[in-house]
Amino acid sequence: MLASINDQSKSNGNLLHARVIKLFSLVGASITGGMCLLSLLGNNNTLTLILLVACTTYLIALFSLKKFNIKVSAIIIIYSLYLLMFYLVFSGGVAQTGPLWIFIVAPVSVYVLGFRLGLINLAIFLCIVCIIMFLPQHLVAHEAYTPEFKLRLILSFLTMTFLSALYEYSSMQFYRNVLELSAKYQQLAMSDPLTKLANRRNASAVLQQEKARIDRNHEPLSVLLCDLDHFKSVNDKYGHNAGDMVLMELAKVFTDNVRQQDCIARWGGEEFLVILPQTSAEQAGIIAEKIRLSVQNHTIHFLKHQIQVTISIGISQLTEDETIDELINNADKCLYQAKTLGRNRVHP
Structure with missing residues (x-):
């Protein structure tokens, strides 16, 4: 940028x-x-x-x-x-x-x-x-x-x-x-001030660029839509400062578990979007499971408290006749299924 x-x-x-x-x-x-x-x-x-x-x-x-x-x-x-x-x-x-x-x-x-x-x-x-x-x-x-x-x-x-x-x-x-x-x-206009990740506007621009690229090269593109499980209870129990600390810590966990060419964005609230160029749904599933386990095993230290959280992840791969909005909607549906099936899991 x-x-x-x-x-x-x-x-x-x-x-x-x-x-x-x-x-x-x-x-x-x-x-x-x-x-x-x-x-x-x-x-x-x-x-x-x-x-x-x-x-x-x-x-x-x-x-x-x-x-x-x-x-x-x-x-x-x-x-x-x-x-x-x-x-x-x-x-x-x-x-x-x-x-x-x-x-x-x-x-x-x-x-x-x-x-x-x-x-x-x-x-x-x-x-x-x-x-x-x-x-x-x-x-x-x-x-x-x-x-x-x-x-x-x-x-x-x-x-x-x-x-x-x-x-x-x-x-x-x-x-x-x-x-x-x-x-x-x-940079401020294109990044999330709390986590320092890309914001929704930046991620949307990256998705448009990637779609234009795969229209030419016909390479796969997958996204991971991640949502923290029971994040409201963290805020209620430890306060909003603790919630902010959790989001910042998870941003580091995401960054450590993806490749340099991937884009991580705070999509909104406690939702994160991971854009994976040249990645099929099967390959994205491996990355998603790696992220899920890393989050599950990560302990956030806030004051005298030790906070542990989990995430649910929905996966979607862009098809040739699909729009960006449809790609995100499919990932959101998969995320909803992961939540429904008990959270702390990847779907599909």
């Missing part, structure tokens, strides 16, 4: 991630395309070519979302952005305004690449930017910046990186908390 919730949440997260990447690709293509036209009008051929390549790259990333997975588009976007920023820092862009664009790198990196990988890439990115700006002019000719501009640019970038990382970390923690709360409430 929890795995199903995680899968659904992950799917929703991937869908949102894809939409943001798509939007960023569209915005990036629009901005670089517009700047490309301005550069063309300003006769800056080198910058025009670089911006044209960047615009084309963003368009490729936009359309690759349909043919490839999100990671491919993310890699195209983030590393093409890095290369464009390196060029703008190296060349100065228009009137030394090129380096000002690097501030968009921090939030995009931590969102697209994730918190940890984003910070690693930002550290490498800043190192390369520093190398470009502090590279001696006699080695490679590039745009010269004043020491004050370099220092303030680096400090501003580090501040933006810190704020972006803090926001991404907070969002990540919030998402995890919401997911955990969602799983917790879903």
Whole structure:
């Protein structure tokens, strides 16, 4: 159940991630395309070519979302952005305004690449930017910046990186908390609060799933409907707290005597339903007798009292033309027969 919730949440997260990447690709293509036209009008051929390549790259990333997975588009976007920023820092862009664009790198990196990988890439990115700006002019000719501009640019970038990382970390923690709360409430909605077993709603869903499966595979499915004998007398004699203790103890006995693939549910009151996939009525009878004997031999210790109870069990196997309701009704009829014949027995 929890795995199903995680899968659904992950799917929703991937869908949102894809939409943001798509939007960023569209915005990036629009901005670089517009700047490309301005550069063309300003006769800056080198910058025009670089911006044209960047615009084309963003368009490729936009359309690759349909043919490839999100990671491919993310890699195209983030590393093409890095290369464009390196060029703008190296060349100065228009009137030394090129380096000002690097501030968009921090939030995009931590969102697209994730918190940890984003910070690693930002550290490498800043190192390369520093190398470009502090590279001696006699080695490679590039745009010269004043020491004050370099220092303030680096400090501003580090501040933006810190704020972006803090926001991404907070969002990540919030998402995890919401997911955990969602799983917790879903678990509460599908389980019995006293015995921690599946509740009637959960068991009904399992039965529907199993019926769909056996309709395809034609495998047997049996259920055990179990009812405590004279449970009212336990409550009357020892109190309702003792009755709750008996139900919790029996839940453990049931769990210890069934297989991992079986489902045990508190069907209602002192009734329990055991769903046995890939199990015929004959095989279910063996399991039922094992459960009955275990309950009979189990002693519940409550305060200074030692309480022993017995159960009656009805067995029913699902037939091809039978509904779930009919399956449960047949098990209930068998349970009634077990009660009528003297209790503490399995029927048929």
